[in-house]
Amino acid sequence: MSKQKVICHNKDGQEQEIEIEKIIFRPSVYGILIEDGKILLSKQWDGYDFPGGGMEIGETIDETLEREFWEETGVKVKRGRSVVCESSFFTPTFIKGEYWNCQLMYFLCEKIGGELSKANLDEFEKIYAGLPEWVDLENIDKIKFYNDVDNLKVISEAIKIKELFK
Numbered sequence: 001m002s003k004q005k006v007i008c009h010n011k012d013g014q015e016q017e018i019e020i021e022k023i024i025f026r027p028s029v030y031g032i033l034i035e036d037g038k039i040l041l042s043k044q045w046d047g048y049d050f051p052g053g054g055m056e057i058g059e060t061i062d063e064t065l066e067r068e069f070w071e072e073t074g075v076k077v078k079r080g081r082s083v084v085c086e087s088s089f090f091t092p093t094f095i096k097g098e099y100w101n102c103q104l105m106y107f108l109c110e111k112i113g114g115e116l117s118k119a120n121l122d123e124f125e126k127i128y129a130g131l132p133e134w135v136d137l138e139n140i141d142k143i144k145f146y147n148d149v150d151n152l153k154v155i156s157e158a159i160k161i162k163e164l165f166k
Contacts, residue, residue: 008089026100031109043130047144073132074117080108
């Protein structure tokens, strides 16, 4: 009897077939902070991602969002409206032999304090992450993202929701 498999991708989009028994379930929460026609993004390698990451056991969605956003940007936020939920099978570059079934939850955020910083990055993030950047929404289609979601769709939905609930 053959084992069930899924296709995982790494940060560069390379795919690998992985037996389902090796997959770790990893709910993840990401924040979208838009101000003055710009979006705050986490700088990663030579590209970007939304600030956020995996939930820890016992953590709420709000706690994860606030912790991850602060760690990756130095900015304190509170959660706003839900934007979109996606799924991804991912092979993290920095943890050999791990494969994740990520459930990705994206939320609008409101800034409540802090300043841009990379001082709170964890040991793995320090390898690949830089100072977060405010990216002009007019140029968002020209930048490189390190995830496999439809980033332009996520941002477009976030803008629509932000406008709708002003």
